[in-house]
Amino acid sequence: MAWGEFKAWSQGMLSQPLYQHLLDDATEKPARDQERKKTVKPHEMPWEMSRQGLLKHLINEEMNTRMDTVDVYMQIIPPGSRSGKHRHLAEECLYVLEGEGYDLHQDCDVEITDEYFWKPQEEVQKFEWEAGDIIYIPPNTIHQHFNANPDKPVRLISAINRIYKHCGLNDLEQIEDAPEYDPSVELNAEVIARYLKK
Template identity: 70%
Template sequence: MAWGESGAWLAGETNDNLYQQLLDDAEAAPERNAERKKVVHPEEMPWEMSRQGLLKHLINEGMNTRIETMDAYMQIVPPGSKSGKHRHLAEEVLYVIEGRGYDMHQDCDVEITDEYFWKPQDKVQKFEYEAGDVIYVPPNTIHQHFNADPERPLRLISCINRIFKQCGLNDLEQLEDAPEYEEGMVLTPDVIRGFLTTAR
């Protein structure tokens, strides 16, 4: 045979039904999806005091919904406070539901070869916004949200593509924690109301 390749491709005695598993998964999908939520009610959306700040998860891979390709959360930044600062490879879009504030964005130079390198650029940009605006965070941009109102909360809805993670590109790095972050904090409606009304 050409190039003597037959000696290589004939080797091996491992057998597996990997294609059949794909067929079985496709056949089981309708029944499996029937059990997954198409509507998520507020009491089913988990709260988290994360290193990025106070979050209410609307759609997340761990929530057993029909959404396959994106995650979304509501972020609440208390009066006069700020979120954590982080960077991720996926682009992000945020809708400002309530309040006014600004973002600080710092682009990074990136090199992807056998290894992945990023270096912050010198320029840091400020973007101001208010309720009704949409904020775009480009890929691999260091960013942080600031609440410019000392009396009212800032609420943002964040949407990000889950496909990056599924492609092995979950490059998420926390550079600074939110001031309110406390590991293991249990959030209740009363605790959350305190964050909405108190400047910290």
């Protein structure tokens, strides 16, 4: 045999139709997608009392929608309150639907070699925003949203790509919980209304 490594690569008794599975999946996906939602009604969008704050999930991987790449939620920040503080490797984009406030961002130095390291930089930047603005969160930035109005709520729409997660880089760390976070509370429209009156 011309190849010196023949004894190495020719070993093994395991046989599996893995490429055929890819072909089958590609063939069957259109039919499966027909069963997935193309429209999501408000009553189908779950509320969550999360460590990041009061959320209404618009599109999420667990909601069986046709969206394969992006998760989107609406965050409600009560008057004078703030979100949790967290950091994730994926970049994020938020649209300010209602209200006014500011973000605090702290960039991190990152090193990805055989191990993954991140270290917060000293500088914390403040970015003010109001309804109609877009907030961009760079990759691996510690960030937190603040409602600057003591009388009115803030509503933000957050969109984040799932690609990092599917590449094995679902690096998400909660650093501080939102003040409203209480795991014993189950959110619904009535409960949210009470938070907005505070």
